[in-house]
Amino acid sequence: xxxxxxxxxxxxxxxxxxxxxxxxxxxxxxxxxxxxxxxxxxxxxxxxxxxxxxxxxxxxxxxxxxxxxxxxxxxxxxxxxxxxxxxxxxxxxxxxxxxxxxxxxxxxxxxxxxxxxxxxxxxxxxxxxxxxxxxxxxxxxxxxxxxxxxxxxxxxxxxxxxxxxxxxxxxxxxxxxxxxxxxxxxxxxxxxxxxxxxxxxxxxxxxxxxxxxxxxxxxxxxxxxxxxxxxxxxxxxxxxxxxxxxxxxxxxxxxxxxxxxxxxxxxxxxxxxxxxxxxxxxxxxxx
Amino acid sequence: xxxxxxxxxxxxxxxxxxxxxxxxxxxxxxxxxxxxxxxxxxxxxxxxxxxxxxxxxxxxxxxxxxxxxxxxxxxxxxxxxxxxxxxxxxxxxxxxxxxxxxxxxxxxxxxxxxxxxxxxxxxxxxxxxxxxxxxxxxxxxxxxxxxxxxxxxxxxxxxxxxxxxxxxxxxxxxxxxxxxxxxxxxxxxxxxxxxxxxxxxxxxxxxxxxxxxxxxxxxxxxxxxxxxxxxxxxxxxxxxxxxxxxxxxxxxxxxxxxxxxxxxxxxxxxxxxxxxxxxxxxxxxx
Numbered sequence: 220x221x222x223x224x225x226x227x228x229x230x231x232x233x234x235x236x237x238x239x240x241x242x243x244x245x246x247x248x249x250x251x252x253x254x255x256x257x258x259x260x261x262x263x264x265x266x267x268x269x270x271x272x273x274x275x276x277x278x279x280x281x282x283x284x285x286x287x288x289x290x291x292x293x294x295x296x297x298x299x300x301x302x303x304x305x306x307x308x309x310x311x312x313x314x315x316x317x318x319x320x321x322x323x324x325x326x327x328x329x330x331x332x333x334x335x336x337x338x339x340x341x342x343x344x345x346x347x348x349x350x351x352x353x354x355x356x357x358x359x360x361x362x363x364x365x366x367x368x369x370x371x372x373x374x375x376x377x378x379x380x381x382x383x384x385x386x387x388x389x390x391x392x393x394x395x396x397x398x399x400x401x402x403x404x405x406x407x408x409x410x411x412x413x414x415x416x417x418x419x420x421x422x423x424x425x426x427x428x429x430x431x432x433x434x435x436x437x438x439x440x441x442x443x444x445x446x447x448x449x450x451x452x453x454x455x456x457x458x459x460x461x462x463x464x465x466x467x468x469x470x471x472x473x474x475x476x477x478x479x480x481x482x483x484x485x486x487x488x489x490x491x492x493x494x495x496x497x498x499x500x501x502x503x504x505x506x
Numbered sequence: 507x508x509x510x511x512x513x514x515x516x517x518x519x520x521x522x523x524x525x526x527x528x529x530x531x532x533x534x535x536x537x538x539x540x541x542x543x544x545x546x547x548x549x550x551x552x553x554x555x556x557x558x559x560x561x562x563x564x565x566x567x568x569x570x571x572x573x574x575x576x577x578x579x580x581x582x583x584x585x586x587x588x589x590x591x592x593x594x595x596x597x598x599x600x601x602x603x604x605x606x607x608x609x610x611x612x613x614x615x616x617x618x619x620x621x622x623x624x625x626x627x628x629x630x631x632x633x634x635x636x637x638x639x640x641x642x643x644x645x646x647x648x649x650x651x652x653x654x655x656x657x658x659x660x661x662x663x664x665x666x667x668x669x670x671x672x673x674x675x676x677x678x679x680x681x682x683x684x685x686x687x688x689x690x691x692x693x694x695x696x697x698x699x700x701x702x703x704x705x706x707x708x709x710x711x712x713x714x715x716x717x718x719x720x721x722x723x724x725x726x727x728x729x730x731x732x733x734x735x736x737x738x739x740x741x742x743x744x745x746x747x748x749x750x751x752x753x754x755x756x757x758x759x760x761x762x763x764x765x766x767x768x769x770x771x772x773x774x775x776x777x778x779x780x781x782x783x784x785x786x787x788x789x790x791x792x
Contacts, residue, residue, distance in 0.1 A: 399548070
């Protein structure tokens with residue numbers, strides 16, 4: 220059995236603004252993510268996804284319920300050492316690559332994290348090189364970050380996180396500002412970190428085709444968990460997802476639309492290969 | 507009819523320095539009046555440079571930009587008038603909101619045009635409706651709104667100038683699926699009801715297929731492919747050569763054809779696929 224890495228029990232978070240008005244961003248949310256899982260988190264803008272990400276890294280602390288990350292209970296009175304350990308275990312990659320690169324040379328940027336962890340010099344060198352090779356940016360190690368493409372910048376940001384050797388990485392819409400090539404680069408890297416290094420991945424995204432690549436999808440709606448299951452299970456409910464402002468992959472959408480018109484299929488695949496297979500079977504049977 | 511034309515347009519950044527970078531190479535392009543034109547291409551392909559040519563934010567090194575047949579640089583002192591006629595919504599325009607209320611923010615453009623207050627008020631209401639900004643939002647501070655709402659306010663601010671050509675650089679970037687759809691359907695309605703031409707940059711082939719009449723694909727500062735959806739998506743191989751592709755549903759149709767189904771390849775939206783498949787599979791009960 221895999222160990223649970225994140226355990227949320229009745230987790231709540233309430234924002235209070237200057238005028239004292241409060242908004243419940245997360246309401247009594249319960250879920251578990253095991254070590255080594257690859258989970259996509261979907262939800263419309265303002266659904267509470269990013270609040271969740273910020274709680275995992277102690278940028279915010281819970282207003283109610285409990286949250287345990289890598290064995291540490293997250294709360295407002297945590298010791299600095301505990302906060303430090305959680306942040307070492309849980310890396311974050313944000314949306315805008317320009318906001319997360321700090322140094323003027325790629326390899327210095329990647330070294331920034333491990334330097335702050337107080338790691339010996341020789342090991343930093345090794346970690347930086349390994350991390351840059353992992354994301355395919357080693358040959359750009361001497362480049363200036365601002366001269367790189369968006370996808371390359373995000374890969375450097377990912378390398379900076381890997382160099383800290385976290386157990387879990389949270390990608391908060393890390394592909395949103397990239398072009399198709401940049402998105403493909405980043406997605407291939409996320410998959411690799413999960414497959415080859417067993418890093419637990421939480422990937423917050425608005426792209427359904429990216430969510431399909433995860434082992435599991437959690438759909439957040441208005442601060443609550445709306446669905447939690449495999450991509451196939453979650454995308455089965457086309458009506459429900461549309462109601463909460465989301466979408467499904469086009470192959471699934473087509474089969475659903477056809478079934479609404481009386482052309483029923485025995486299965487609900489989400490990839491175009493299996494969708495095509497079912498349509499071809501139906502067509503063959505008819506002749 | 508052509509509303510906007512680029513004729514042999516070239517542009518180089520940092521010209522004459524070792525950093526010189528040719529962003530646009532001999533661009534010839536005609537934008538049709540009253541249609542929605544989509545521009546596709548990777549970061550650095552010259553899209554944003556070209557958008558800045560459309561409303562005279564950049565001046566070409568050589569070549570001409572013709573708006574309704576007239577060279578926009580014929581009288582450089584009049585270039586600000588071109589900017590009222592060709593409205594440009596930049597990427598992440600919500601960061602440019604600044605005024606105290608949504609209403610005054612949207613009114614900023616028309617007020618600069620020197621219109622009278624009645625006309626400004628009328629235009630604000632009309633633009634807000636097209637962009638999907640509800641009436642109760644108008645007297646709120648733009649900074650209280652969600653990201654998607656702010657985006658719509660910023661678009662309304664440009665629509666309120668009633669440009670003949672509305673140009674938007676990735677208007678749906680970072681929005682959720684419902685937010686994307688709201689933006690695109692709003693633009694489509696604006697185009698149909700105002701008769702304006704709309705030009706959008708997007709990375710989503712699926713959105714392009716749903717809303718655009720014509721497509722322009724750029725690569726390395728040149729026009730790589732251009733034409734109707736059929737002319738552009740019909741050349742999937744050429745698109746893939748530069749790391750782009752066709753909509754998911756079009757790939758599915760290719761698989762069906764490979765499997766021996768006599769289905770036309772020219773299908774780019776789920777709605778079209780559905781209609782054709784219903785006729786072939788004999789459904790249609792509901």
